Amino acid sequence: MPELPEVEVTRQGIAPFLVEQTVVDLVIRNGSLRWPVPAIAKQIIGQVIRQVRRRAKYLLIDTDAGTSIVHLGMSGSLRILPHDTPVEKHDHIDLVLANGRILRFNDPRRFGAWLWCELPEEAHPLLAKLGPEPLTNAFNVNQLATALAGKKKAIKLCLMDNHIVVGVGNIYANEALFAAGIHPEAEAGKIDIERLTILVAEVKQILAHAIKQGGTTLKDFTNADGKPGYFAQKLHVYGRGGETCTSCGNLLSEIRLGQRTTVFCGICQAR
DNA sequence: AATAACACCTGTGTGC
DNA sequence: TGCACACAGGTGTTAT
Numbered sequence: 084m085p086e087l088p089e090v091e092v093t094r095q096g097i098a099p100f101l102v103e104q105t106v107v108d109l110v111i112r113n114g115s116l117r118w119p120v121p122a123i124a125k126q127i128i129g130q131v132i133r134q135v136r137r138r139a140k141y142l143l144i145d146t147d148a149g150t151s152i153v154h155l156g157m158s159g160s161l162r163i164l165p166h167d168t169p170v171e172k173h174d175h176i177d178l179v180l181a182n183g184r185i186l187r188f189n190d191p192r193r194f195g196a197w198l199w200c201e202l203p204e205e206a207h208p209l210l211a212k213l214g215p216e217p218l219t220n221a222f223n224v225n226q227l228a229t230a231l232a233g234k235k236k237a238i239k240l241c242l243m244d245n246h247i248v249v250g251v252g253n254i255y256a257n258e259a260l261f262a263a264g265i266h267p268e269a270e271a272g273k274i275d276i277e278r279l280t281i282l283v284a285e286v287k288q289i290l291a292h293a294i295k296q297g298g299t300t301l302k303d304f305t306n307a308d309g310k311p312g313y314f315a316q317k318l319h320v321y322g323r324g325g326e327t328c329t330s331c332g333n334l335l336s337e338i339r340l341g342q343r344t345t346v347f348c349g350i351c352q353a354r
Numbered sequence: 355a356a357t358a359a360c361a362c363c364t365g366t367g368t369g370c
Numbered sequence: 371t372g373c374a375c376a377c378a379g380g381t382g383t384t385a386t
Contacts, residue, residue, distance in 0.1 A: 086379060117362070117382085140380075157380055158364075173364085192363045194380060209382085236357060245381075252379060301379065302366090321379095342359075344377080 085155045087217065087250030088293035089304050089312065090140045093161050096307030098135040100163045100184055101144065105131050108179035116175065117156060117196045124199040127151055127178070138204075139213050139249035144178075149201045151178075152209065156194030162187050163307045214248045217286050222248050224280045231271040231279070238274060239267035240341050242286070251286060253343045254299055254321045259286045261320045266352045267345050268338075292317070320346040 085093065106127050114120035130146035137143065142161075144151040155161070166185050176188040176197055188197065200207045214230070215221035230247045231238075241247050242256045251259065260267050262285040265278055274282075298304055298312030301322070305311050319329050324337030328348040338345050 089379075115363095117380090154380085156363095157378070190363095191365065192378090192380095194362065234356085240357090243380095254379065299379080304379075 085140060085159070085298070085304065086252035086255055086293075087137075087140060088255075088290055088296075088314065089298040090142060090155060090250075091137055091294050092298040092306050092312065093155070094135055094137045094142055097161055097163055097186060100182075100307070101132045101135050101178075101180070101186065103131065103133075105129070105181040106146070106178060107181050108177070110177040110179060111175070111197075112170070112177075113175040113193075114197075116190065116193050117154070118198065120176065120197045121199055124151065124197060126199055138210055139216070139245060140252075141210065143204060149199055150204045152196065152198040152200055152204060152207065153188070154196040156190060156192060156196070158192040159188065159190035159195035160305065161307060162189070162305075162309065212246060214244075214246050217248050217250050217290055222283065222287070224276065224283050227279055227283055228276060231274070234271035236271060237268045237340055238265060238271045238282075239345060241271040242282075243341070243343075248286070250290065254301075254318070255286070255289055255293070257321045257346055258289050258319060261347060261352060262289060264352055266354045267340060267347050269354060320348070322346070 109125050109128055111120050126148055127146055130148050133145045135144055140154060142153040164185055164187050166179060166183050173189045173191045174187055175190055178186040204210060215226060231241055234241055239256050239260060242251050263282040265282060293299060293314040296312055296314040297306060299314040300311035301315060320335055323335055324346045326335055328335055328351060331350050333348055333350045335346050336349050
């Protein structure tokens, strides 16, 4: 489900209900996620939540004793609900708060994760090797050009590589390349600096705009209040293979790159 | 070292 | 109606 905008929308939605709250319980109904939810995750019980941060697509729930590392995978969601809300299918975990609310983790495919890490979490293996955040100045054309130098694989695969830049998944990789006029199969190391400059700007612009729109709801993404995102209405290529290009009217091409559906305009994104 | 393929899992849509 | 299959917003692990 979520790429960076959806995770950030989730963070913004849940944070006000969590910060400064005491955790009363952690109910694990099904700890069989991508990795087993460790027993030590219950260390959060009795702690006060200090802040809720995001690194890449990971949500970090900070307490004085440690940090819960939560990932939504492909189909995960987090909702703030009254503590007595009936449990539905795939409601795997509840973080129970002293204020009578719960943070409920639902994830049909169970590709998500709920881990625990003693500070500092930057050293955690999952987070240690991540590239720069796309919405910070650490992601810029110099950094990108350096990271892509000599790379022979397709630019789209590089955009989706967490070592190069985090948070850009299949939807926004397609959209950013269309906006920048770059063919998704273009050899990453051979793209000129002018194009890369545009690409960096488009990645930032598209992600920021998607966050403002509440994220992209393709099927079932909702924010912490249960409301969908509206960015899907602004998608130019994702999910539109065979339809007409919004810029030139040409029929959009659809291929597979790295096992992921890739859509582009052969005219606007010529090699 | 870099790249490509596979793995995890459930739900949904399509075509027969 | 049933069944087989392809595909879905991610990413760590394994193989080439």
